[in-house]
Amino acid sequence: MAETSKQPAHWRNAEREVIKAVEDGIFTIDDAGRIWRRSKGQWRRAEHHIGKGSYLQVRRMKDGKRHHAMAHRLVWQHLHGDIPEGMSINHLNGIKDDNRSCNLALATLSEQGKHAHRSGLRDQHGQYNPAVKLTDSQVAKIRLAYAQGGYTMQQIADRFGCALQTVSKIVRGERRPKQGGPTLPDDNRHSVCDRDPVTGRFVRREAIPDGLMVRQWPEVRS
Numbered sequence: 001m002a003e004t005s006k007q008p009a010h011w012r013n014a015e016r017e018v019i020k021a022v023e024d025g026i027f028t029i030d031d032a033g034r035i036w037r038r039s040k041g042q043w044r045r046a047e048h049h050i051g052k053g054s055y056l057q058v059r060r061m062k063d064g065k066r067h068h069a070m071a072h073r074l075v076w077q078h079l080h081g082d083i084p085e086g087m088s089i090n091h092l093n094g095i096k097d098d099n100r101s102c103n104l105a106l107a108t109l110s111e112q113g114k115h116a117h118r119s120g121l122r123d124q125h126g127q128y129n130p131a132v133k134l135t136d137s138q139v140a141k142i143r144l145a146y147a148q149g150g151y152t153m154q155q156i157a158d159r160f161g162c163a164l165q166t167v168s169k170i171v172r173g174e175r176r177p178k179q180g181g182p183t184l185p186d187d188n189r190h191s192v193c194d195r196d197p198v199t200g201r202f203v204r205r206e207a208i209p210d211g212l213m214v215r216q217w218p219e220v221r222s
Helices: 009-023 071-080 109-118 136-148 153-160 164-171
Strands: 027-029 035-039 042-045 047-049 056-062 065-070 088-091 104-107
Touching: 009 027, 009 056, 009 065, 009 071, 027 071, 035 071, 056 071, 065 071, 071 088, 071 104, 088 109, 104 109, 136 153, 136 164, 153 164
Parallel strands: none
Antiparallel strands: 027 035, 035 042, 047 056, 056 065, 088 104
């Protein structure tokens, strides 16, 4: 059961059954956002992971039917009431089983995505971008093969099953700019390390003042 901004009706109905169990004292939620169930005279953790490093879920059996609910949604509703339509619950530190109240915040799915990018939780650069066809390793091999000589750009393109223009832009640093590897002298790349010391803006490598950065690239064919 994945987090979405609009829960299907049967999910919401199941969630309400579990929330009612919290209200009836069948479950209890402590200050750390952990959910407990009394079993055989002892309180035991009621949540379980629905995937490695993923969300926690709570189950309740009633009238022979099993009801499921996401633990973080239960904790939020226990503390703040119903979740507004179109909103979801975001884990601020990215740890999906950390359901402390200070780590939970109402957010739209768009806001969750922006938060993930700003905080570095989601990286869509290089091979992590769903639109790219070459892995980081393949890009590094393309740059290294061309820098060491013996291959034309067309031969490299044929070997890696991509367009000549793609190889040309990769070896010039115009494509996959944040990835390392030797490129042509007119290096167009920038990285998080290449900033103008005054403005703080990303700049081309050759624009970095002498003494602030020293990078040696192997000689390559023009």
